[in-house]
Amino acid sequence: MTSGNAEERGRSSTRRDLVESQIIAEATRLFAERGFSGTSLKDIADATGLTRPALYHYVKNKDEILAKLVSELAEGPARALRAIRRQSGLGAAQKLREIAHAIALQQATEPAKFQLLIRSEADLPEELVGPYDKSRRDVLNEIVAVIEAGVATGEFRPVDPRIAALAVIGQCNWVAWWHHPGTPEENTRVATTIADLAVASVLSSDDADPGVDPRTRAIERLKQDVQHLEKILSTDQQ
Numbered sequence: 324m325t326s327g328n329a330e331e332r333g334r335s336s337t338r339r340d341l342v343e344s345q346i347i348a349e350a351t352r353l354f355a356e357r358g359f360s361g362t363s364l365k366d367i368a369d370a371t372g373l374t375r376p377a378l379y380h381y382v383k384n385k386d387e388i389l390a391k392l393v394s395e396l397a398e399g400p401a402r403a404l405r406a407i408r409r410q411s412g413l414g415a416a417q418k419l420r421e422i423a424h425a426i427a428l429q430q431a432t433e434p435a436k437f438q439l440l441i442r443s444e445a446d447l448p449e450e451l452v453g454p455y456d457k458s459r460r461d462v463l464n465e466i467v468a469v470i471e472a473g474v475a476t477g478e479f480r481p482v483d484p485r486i487a488a489l490a491v492i493g494q495c496n497w498v499a500w501w502h503h504p505g506t507p508e509e510n511t512r513v514a515t516t517i518a519d520l521a522v523a524s525v526l527s528s529d530d531a532d533p534g535v536d537p538r539t540r541a542i543e544r545l546k547q548d549v550q551h552l553e554k555i556l557s558t559d560q561q
Contacts, residue, residue, distance in 0.1 A: 343381055345371050347395075350388045355439050359389065359446040386448045393451055396440050397458035400426060404465040415473030416522050419491070422466060423521035426495035428514035432507075434499035463488055470525060479525040490545060491521045501556075516552060520545070 349370040353362045364385060368378040382388055407421045430437055447455060466488035473479030495517055502513055524545050
C-alpha cells in the first residue's frame with residue numbers, strides 16, 4: 324500500500340513538472356510575441372490546452388510565471404557558477420572555461436528565454452527587482468573571484484578582474500542574440516568556442532608585449548576572436 328502510494332505520488336509529481344514546463348514554455352513564447360502586459364492568463368491557458376481553473380492549479384498569476392523565469396535564468400546560474408568556483412581540483416583557467424561554457428550553452432539552447440527576460444526588466448514586479456539585481460551581481464562576483472584568483476597565481480595576465488568579467492559575460496550573453504538553436508552538438512560547439520575565447524582573453528602569455536596595457540590587449544584579442552568566430556559561422560551557414 325505504501326509502495327503504491329509512493330509510485331502514485333511520483334507519477335503525479337512528474338506530470339506536474341511536465342505541465343509546469345509547458346506553461347513556462349508557452350508563456351515565454353506569448354510574452355515574447357505580445358509582451359508581458361499584453362498577455363493574459365487566458366491566453367496562456369488556451370496555448371497549453373488548459374482551462375483557466377486548471378491553470379490556477381499550477382500558477383496563481385502572471386507574476387508567478389515571471390518569477391519562475393527569473394529564478395531559472397538568474398538565480399540558477401549564480402548557484403551553478405558558485406559550485407564551479409568552489410571546486411578545489413580545478414585551476415582558474417578551467418574554472419573560467421566551465422563557467423563561460425555553462426552560460427553560453429544556456430544562451431545557445433534557450434535564447435528566447437534570455438531575450439524575454441531582458442525585454443521584461445521594466446515589467447518586473449517590485450518584489451522581483453531586488454532578487455533579480457542580486458542574482459546578476461552574484462554572477463558577476465563569481466567570475467570576478469575566479470579571474471582575481473587567476474591573476475594572483477599568474478595563470479592570468481594582470482587584467483582588471485571586473486572589466487574582464489563583464490567582457491566574458493557580454494561575450495556569453497550575446498550568443499542569445501545571434502545564435503539560432505540547433506542540435507545539442509551544435510549548441511555545445513558554440514558554447515565550447517565561446518568558452519575557449521573567454522579563457523584566451525585573459526590567459527597569461529610569455530610573448531605578451533609588456534609595453535601594452537593588458538586591458539587594451541584583452542579587448543583587442545576579444546575583437547579578433549569574435550571576428551574569427553563570425554567568419555566561421557558565416558561559412559557554416561553558406
